Amino acid sequence: MATEIVIAQTTSADEAEAEALARGAVERKLAAGVHIDAPITAVYWWKSEVETAREWRISYMTTTDRLPELEAWVHEQHPYDVPQWITLPVNGGSTAYLAWAVEETRASGDRQDI
Template identity: 80%
Template sequence: MDPEIVIAQTTSDDEEQAKSLARGAVESKLAAGVHIDAPITAFYWWQGKVEAAQEWRISYMTSSDRLPALEAWLHERHPYDVPQWVTLPVTGGSEAYLSWVVDETRPQ
């Protein structure tokens, strides 16, 4: 398989916002699929103190060639000043699934 597959992740403290960020990326063909994990508890440093929040983790399945466009799209829409944005390389998997990700993220 030529293009690499990537899972990109962010979080949101609002479930409806998480769903909007998921649906919009799929509709825009920036991600083939998106998973939203049930609420998680996050602890993090913010502006000099430890914060705690309930968040939803959003995982985008995409191809590496669509990653820059997905990241730009997300940063335009995400309400956080500094949204989490991490990417995880997919090092293996079902050939059929990986091909599906590539096919579904081709620009229209």
């Protein structure tokens, strides 16, 4: 079975924290690349109140093989009690880009030329 690509997302209330969560995942080969969206407004229930907050959405390009380790690492690093964590399957795309994503999430001993 071929390795599948997914986009995993979380949010952060602090831009520097979002950058740290992005950089740390890439440095650890848990994600091939990460996008940090411009500030968004989140409206949600929290502790019986409707809250509004400014957040940065962090989108990780990773593989299903690396997803459990990425999720564990993000939850360990994340300051929220209940961080958003959703995954979106990638159902298509450039063959070269998807191959790059697979290659960049391999452990150093598993790397191959693409």
